Amino acid sequence: MTPILVNTYFSGAGLMDIGLQSGGLTLQQSFEIEALCCDTLRRNFAHEVVQCDITKKLVSSEKECHVMVATYPCTRYSPIGDIHGVRTGDDLFQKGTLPHGRATAPSEDPGRMHLSSS
Numbered sequence: 001m002t003p004i005l006v007n008t009y010f011s012g013a014g015l016m017d018i019g020l021q022s023g024g025l026t027l028q029q030s031f032e033i034e035a036l037c038c039d040t041l042r043r044n045f046a047h048e049v050v051q052c053d054i055t056k057k058l059v060s061s062e063k064e065c066h067v068m069v070a071t072y073p074c075t076r077y078s079p080i081g082d083i084h085g086v087r088t089g090d091d092l093f094q095k096g097t098l099p100h101g102r103a104t105a106p107s108e109d110p111g112r113m114h115l116s117s118s
Contacts, residue, residue, distance in 0.1 A: 007031070007062055009054060009070035013040045016071050021045075028063055 003026035008017055011030035014037075021027055027047040031054055032038050038051040048063075 004067060005063075005065040006067045006069060007065040009068065011037065011041060011049075012071065013037050014044055016069060017041070017045060020069060025067065028065055031057070031062075 004024070005028045006020055006025045007029045008020070008027065009031045011017055011032040012034070014030070017027055017030060027045060029048045029050060030041055030045070031050050031052060032041065033051065033053050035051060038049050041049040050057075
């Protein structure tokens with residue numbers, strides 16, 4: 001059986017990734033800006049973790065995949081929101097996912113879980 005390759009965006013500490021992997025998908029790359037989250041991903045998964053500001057990276061720098069999964073960024077609850085002086089995340093989600101032409105911003109909070117080091 002051919003593996004279904006997945007890239008994840010705004011991966012956080014990897015809860016979404018755990019679900020995808022448990023569902024039989026093959027994680028290939030995760031993109032996350034928070035250093036603590038990237039460290040957590042690297043300790044718990046074998047796939048490539050890229051620490052970057054997704055609004056500044058090129059789509060061509062990614063590995064080809066069958067599925068692209070993006071969660072809504074939780075900058076409202078994250079230290080990175082303080083660094084940029086924002087606490088919404090709307091602009092990051094739209095700038096980070098819309099260049100792919102495969103995602104739109106959610107209309108409401110789907111009941112996401114958020115992790116914090118504090």
